Amino acid sequence: xxxxxxxxxxxxxxxxxxxxxxxxxxxxxxxxxxxxxxxxxxxxxxxxxxxxxxxxxxxxxxxxxxxxxxxxxxxxxxxxxxxxxxxxxxxxxxxxxxxxxxxxxxxxxxxxxxxxxxxxxxxxxxxxxxxxxxxxxxxxxxxxxx
Amino acid sequence: xxxxxxxxxxxxxxxxxxxxxxxxxxxxxxxxxxxxxxxxxxxxxxxxxxxxxxxxxxxxxxxxxxxxxxxxxxxxxxxxxxxxxxxxxxxxxxxxxxxxxxxxxxxxxxxxxxxxxxxxxxxxxxxxxxxxxxxxxxxxxxxxxxxxxxxxxxxxxxxxxxxxxxxxxxxxxxxxxxxxxxxxxxxxxxxxxxxxxxx
Numbered sequence: 001x002x003x004x005x006x007x008x009x010x011x012x013x014x015x016x017x018x019x020x021x022x023x024x025x026x027x028x029x030x031x032x033x034x035x036x037x038x039x040x041x042x043x044x045x046x047x048x049x050x051x052x053x054x055x056x057x058x059x060x061x062x063x064x065x066x067x068x069x070x071x072x073x074x075x076x077x078x079x080x081x082x083x084x085x086x087x088x089x090x091x092x093x094x095x096x097x098x099x100x101x102x103x104x105x106x107x108x109x110x111x112x113x114x115x116x117x118x119x120x121x122x123x124x125x126x127x128x129x130x131x132x133x134x135x136x137x138x139x140x141x142x143x144x145x146x
Numbered sequence: 147x148x149x150x151x152x153x154x155x156x157x158x159x160x161x162x163x164x165x166x167x168x169x170x171x172x173x174x175x176x177x178x179x180x181x182x183x184x185x186x187x188x189x190x191x192x193x194x195x196x197x198x199x200x201x202x203x204x205x206x207x208x209x210x211x212x213x214x215x216x217x218x219x220x221x222x223x224x225x226x227x228x229x230x231x232x233x234x235x236x237x238x239x240x241x242x243x244x245x246x247x248x249x250x251x252x253x254x255x256x257x258x259x260x261x262x263x264x265x266x267x268x269x270x271x272x273x274x275x276x277x278x279x280x281x282x283x284x285x286x287x288x289x290x291x292x293x294x295x296x297x298x299x300x301x302x303x304x305x306x307x308x309x310x311x312x313x314x315x316x317x318x319x320x321x322x323x324x325x326x327x328x329x330x331x332x333x334x335x336x337x338x339x340x341x342x343x344x345x
Contacts, residue, residue, distance in 0.1 A: 044296040057249055058296055061287050086294045088181050 023067045030070050037066050037079055040093050050093065180313035181294055187308055188292040195246050195281035196264060202282050206243075207308040211334045213242045213327075214302040215278070216290060219266045220249045221298040225274050227317040232275030234323065240331065244281035247290055247298075303330055306338040 025031040038052035045056035051063055062083070069079045083091045095101045182188070187204040194200035207214075215231065217224040234240040248263050260283075267281065284290050293302065296315065303312040312330055314322070 044294075056297070057287075058291075061291055065288075065291060085181055086292060087296075088294075 023063075025070070033076050033079075034067060034070055037070075037076055038063055041066070041080070041083055042091055042093055044087050044091065180310070182310045183313065185310055187302075187304060187310060188289065190282075190284075190289040190292070192282050192284055192289060195244075195260075195267065195283035198260060198283070204308055207304045209306055210241050211306055211331065211338055212302075212304040213240055213331070214245055214304055215242055216245045216247070216293070216295050216300040216302075217298050218247055218249060219263075219270045223317045224299045225270055227299060227319065228271070228274035228277065230319055230323070231277035234318075235277035240277075241279060242277045244278040245284055245290065245293075246281040247284040247287045301327065303327065303334065305334045306341070 023034065025034065035052070039050050041051045041062065043049050043051050043054035043056055043059045043062070045058045046054045049059075051059040051066075053059075065082075066079055069082060074082070080092055089096055095104065097105075187207055189204060191201055191203055194202065213234075215224075219225075231240075231242055235242050246263075246267065248258065271278070282289075293310075294313065299317050301312075301314040301318060302310050303314075305311050311334060312327065314327055316322070318327055
């Protein structure tokens with residue numbers, strides 16, 4: 001029984017923490033885009049966290065900004081553009097395709113093409129006639145050893 | 147020829163990788179390219195921290211070269227750089243303006259009064275030096291966000307036309323001033339005198 005009460009306390013305490021940043025939305029779609037955006041936007045202070053996870057002050061402020069922009073009826077793309085115009089492409093976890101970043105997609109492709117080329121090249125370098133003569137020679141040796 | 151390919155290609159790939167990673171060793175992940183370089187200071191209308199009845203707009207940056215220092219009393223590094231900034235203000239006559247924002251003054255659940263913030267600022271500047279002409283009080287931290295500020299301390303060099311010319315993340319000490327901020331500051335001062343002569 002005591003354990004049960006303790007567990008209930010823990011759960012209540014945790015949910016109290018989680019609602020620390022509680023925001024009210026007019027529609028479930030707005031809430032959904034708030035959740036998506038705070039997941040996709042990166043905290044400029046703690047660079048390996050998104051602003052949903054980070055507790056840095058800048059992340060708090062950015063969440064508040066995202067909330068206000070959504071309340072004003074801005075679309076997801078508009079919010080991302082707003083943040084990019086202040087913090088650069090860096091702020092969004094999905095990098096844009098530019099001459100510099102295109103290598104992120106091209107390098108794996110290049111490696112795959114290279115590997116296939118190597119495999120095909122190797123296969124050709126083994127002539128089948130050579131193999132038959134070698135097999136015949138081996139057969140002969142086996143005969144002799146008997 | 148075949149030997150050259152077998153040994154040459156991996157060697158070239160390895161050397162490229164070495165150059166790439168070696169550069170990575172000295173790159174600062176927090177040094178972002180500011181989106182505002184070459185842009186005018188974003189519009190704002192904010193009160194003075196010490197006398198809130200005064201209101202500032204980006205017009206205040208016209209006609210002077212300004213070092214805008216984003217800071218707060220809760221930021222330890224800001225206190226550390228205060229003596230050096232004071233020296234710059236006194237000896238080289240650098241026009242330093244503070245963009246003050248408070249951490250505890252939450253716009254939604256704020257409990258702190260402005261007079262408390264003023265008192266804290268007076269205490270800190272009394273202890274470590276006061277390089278500031280005045281403080282712009284960024285009440286809701288909106289202007290900091292518009293400027294692309296990620297934390298404190300951060301600095302903006304603003305020319306006499308109100309254009310942002312440099313965004314420096316981190317403190318200003320002797321090394322940073324001599325190598326990075328100072329040279330551009332002097333250049334901007336020269337630009338200002340030249341445009342003054344041309345008129």
